[in-house]
Amino acid sequence: MLAADTPLPSLDTPPAGTPRLAGDLAIWIFILAELLAFGAFFAAYAFTRAHHIELFTHEQQALNRITGAINTMLLLTSSYFVVRAVQAAERSAPAPCARWLVAAIACGVGFIVIKLHEYSAAFERGVTLSSSPFHMFYLSLTFFHFMHVLLGLVILSALWLGARAGRYRPNDMNGLESGAAYWHMVDLVWLVLFPLVYVIH
Secondary structure (H helix, E strand, O other): OOOOOOOOOOOOOOOOOOOOOOOOOHHHHHHHHHHHHHHHHHHHHHHHHHHOOOHHHHOOOOOOOHHHHHHHHHHHHHHHHHHHHHHHHHHOOOHHHHHHHHHHHHHHHHHHHHHHHHHHHHHHHOOOOOOOHHHHHHHHHHHHHHHHHHHHHHHHHHHHHHHHOOOOOOEEOHHHHHHHHHHHHHHHHHHHHHHHHHHHO
């Protein structure tokens, strides 16, 4: 029996220890749709490569794996910075949260700069969507991911403005967690794309 003065639990507040979805449900539906789209791309790449192994292997060697590896480290580091930003917001520390987001944005911008340099070098070699099946997949897959990185940087910039305004607190993390989930998805896709297109023979 509850004492007369014991407050009843709110129907809107889940009991302590109840698992909670980080971020908004809509962003997770969007992320799932994006992962399915990339998955279809990857499957088509693998299928086509199986029928043009020598061609894919030869043209893959022209790609710069060092810059690809650097971009991998940049995205992994940026994801770490985003995690630290979320942790700072959970401690009600908006200033550190904003600084971690700036660091994540800087890594994302570094990725963009390196990728543009890579595209410039590829176009100088005559690489186009129609120059070969491998080039078609290389440009399509990497540019599709490139556009997701650009969108992610827009989202991170909006989160940075929100962090500076002190918008994210332990009881108001939905926007920050949703943006962080999207950025981690961008990172995850690259972790599959890089070895698939640049490394695996």
